[in-house]
Amino acid sequence: MEWMAWTMPTAAFFGTIAALLLVMTLLAIFRPEVPRRGILTIETTRGDRLFITLLGSAFICLGWLFFFGAPLWGALICCLIYAAAVFRWV
Known part of the structure; x- marks a missing residue:
């Protein structure tokens, strides 16, 4: 490395x-798996939900850095909750 x-x-x-x-x-x-419709009313697969999760997590981390600063442990917790919600309901 x-x-x-x-x-x-x-x-x-x-x-x-x-x-x-x-x-x-x-x-x-x-x-x-078979694509499913969730809260967004679009058909999504696991890969789609992973992409949505990664994209949303990036914005959560950027927002955390803007409002709270460097330690990102709180943002990590928010991202994990967001990921669980996306994989459950989207």
Whole structure:
């Protein structure tokens, strides 16, 4: 990682994204799903909900940084709650 000057949090972030994509791929192979309609009234799959979650989480973190500053632990908790809601109701 030194050749890219990555910090440990950056490596953890991209490692988590890679792990999520791997889990979604394995779920698609072993447990195929039918798209469903949720609160947004559009058909979504697991991958769509993951994308919505990641995009929303980025905005939650940016808003947290703007209003509260550097420690992002509160934003992480908000993002986890948001992710649970998206995967449950969207």
